[in-house]
Amino acid sequence: MSSFISASPIVQSPPRSAVRLTDVRKTYRSGRTRVTALDHISVTLTPGSFTAIMGPSGCGKSTLLHCAAGLDQPTRGSVWLGETEITALKPKARSVFRRDNVGFVFQAYNLMAALTVEQNVTLPLLLARRRTDRTRLEYVLAAVGLADKRDRRPAELSGGQQQRVAIARALITKPHAVFADEPTGALDSRSARQVLDLLRRATTELGQTVVMVTHDPVAAAHADRVLFLADGRLVGHMDSPTVAAVTNHMTHLGEW
Ligand SMILES: Nc1ncnc2c1ncn2[C@@H]1O[C@H](COP(=O)(O)OP(=O)(O)OP(=O)(O)O)[C@@H](O)[C@H]1O
Numbered sequence: 001m002s003s004f005i006s007a008s009p010i011v012q013s014p015p016r017s018a019v020r021l022t023d024v025r026k027t028y029r030s031g032r033t034r035v036t037a038l039d040h041i042s043v044t045l046t047p048g049s050f051t052a053i054m055g056p057s058g059c060g061k062s063t064l065l066h067c068a069a070g071l072d073q074p075t076r077g078s079v080w081l082g083e084t085e086i087t088a089l090k091p092k093a094r095s096v097f098r099r100d101n102v103g104f105v106f107q108a109y110n111l112m113a114a115l116t117v118e119q120n121v122t123l124p125l126l127l128a129r130r131r132t133d134r135t136r137l138e139y140v141l142a143a144v145g146l147a148d149k150r151d152r153r154p155a156e157l158s159g160g161q162q163q164r165v166a167i168a169r170a171l172i173t174k175p176h177a178v179f180a181d182e183p184t185g186a187l188d189s190r191s192a193r194q195v196l197d198l199l200r201r202a203t204t205e206l207g208q209t210v211v212m213v214t215h216d217p218v219a220a221a222h223a224d225r226v227l228f229l230a231d232g233r234l235v236g237h238m239d240s241p242t243v244a245a246v247t248n249h250m251t252h253l254g255e256w
Pocket residue numbers: 028029030035036037055056057058059060061062063064
């Protein structure tokens with residue numbers, strides 16, 4: 001895979017925060033009971049940072065990712081992506097904002113089976129009725145190591161290659177932030193490392209902001225910072241994480 005550096009400039013004059021949550025609370029109704037999935041979540045992620053979110057099963061990681069990305073609306077509190085308060089947008093406007101400004105990478109890749117690699121990568125531009133910047137496309141395809149596979153369909157690719165297509169698709173629009181939910185959950189360790197290196201390089205070489213939910217201390221150790229959640233609350237963070245330090249902290253948090 002080639003370097004991100006040679007092909008595209010770093011984002012200029014970024015806002016002070018890429019993602020900001022202020023006193024976010026999310027409750028779900030489940031029959032007669034109310035589940036508090038998130039409570040008093042306030043966090044600011046700087047542009048170009050790589051943040052992992054960890055915590056025991058059911059602690060609210062996916063809910064936090066979905067609220068931060070505008071896929072779900074908090075019950076209370078505000079979420080900002082760059083200069084836009086997405087919690088103040090009406091559902092339609094939020095969905096358009098998300099389509100044009102947010103990148104997603106899911107465990108299950110979510111590629112369109114009938115489309116080629118290149119068509120999958122440029123799909124967000126098509127949906128946003130934006131012209132494809134060929135330079136950006138070539139550079140993203142080269143960076144994820146798939147320039148020579150641009151005419152293949154997803155079924156003709158390995159899992160790791162499919163996830164790299166999903167990352168290229170997430171980066172093509174130069175989003176405010178890329179949100180990744182267990183992006184390496186279905187991959188072998190070598191493919192997982194390639195995907196994590198890609199996400200890391202998207203931050204260091206492109207200035208992209210990446211937020212990743214993971215259960216895996218090896219994955220989390222690629223981030224600049226790990227946020228630890230328990231029972232819907234932020235209970236700690238770790239800068240410059242190592243596999244051993246994250247494993248140790250998670251063991252103290254309980255089941256995971
Ligand atoms: N749509 C929903 N309706 C009711 N409760 C929900 C809903 N979505 C999530 N929850 C509850 O909110 C809490 C947090 O769920 P969430 O999926 O965010 O946790 P998680 O940390 O991502 O879990 P896991 O690691 O197992 O994927 C859980 O108690 C869950 O049961």
